[in-house]
Amino acid sequence: MTETTGARRPGRLGVGIVGAGRVGAVLGNALRAVGHSVVGVSAISEASRERAEAMLPGVPVLDVRDVVERSELVLLTVPDDALATLVAGLADLGAWQPGQIVLHTSGRYGTEVLAPARAQGAIPVAVHPAMTFTGTSLDLGRLEGTTFAVTAPGPVQPIGLALVVEIGGEPVVIEEEDRGLYHAALAHGANHLVVLVAQAAQALQVAGIADPGRALAPLLHAALDGALRAADGVGDPVQTLTGPVVRGDAGTVQTHLTELAALATHRDASDTVDSYRSLSRAATVRALAAGRIKDAQAQSLLDVLNAPAKEN
Incomplete structure (x- = not known):
């Protein structure tokens, strides 16, 4: 493991990256920019090698075991399904080292998946950024203010929090048992x-709109902004809902279902009418609970939405 001078302080860690995917390359670049030294990266595919060269110039591409053995901080930025096998395999090789920080970026897992490394003396940390990565320099500015979920044993939790703050993120602590729900919420949203945008754009194209993204942008930006503001204000985003459901307009919903069912017959769009039904049901239930519609209006809407497809 790379020698350091004195205690580990910001800017003094030798960082190794296992997996030069979009997340690993960008986070490695960000850590390098604040003074850490990236000592090695693993990159198997041609795309990952090119990404490593672009985002981490001068960093040697090494075998996974070599990356781990050179590093004081190991970033595991591999797909969720590969993580447990990777950690256990490296433990079998005796690659993990006492005092080494092992950090993964999976939203799904907390630190239990790192138990084999911890058993060999490594410090386990889970840090998940709540943003979509392109794997390019465009992502670097977007890290500023991005929420990062940090899960770690209490005594070492400050390590994860500090690393997030260093690269401009906003850390939040997520307990191990809440990690799955946290990740499900992000993926669902x-x-x-x-x-939804793809489905709406396809329907607009069939309706004759040449630039569906341009047509949707003002409406979707306003809807998303309103809903997010309400959520941040500990309010109910349903209060910002507009459209036929919150007007109790079952007739309009019936027309929508008929048109979307027709769309499915000549385009590969059967998923659109199914999504419309499911989300309209959810909107009906939430609108009723929020007092936006009356019981009778909700029942009329649900009667239309739950009718067999052949009746629409």
């Missing part, structure tokens, strides 16, 4: 938002 971000990934399904992308699907």
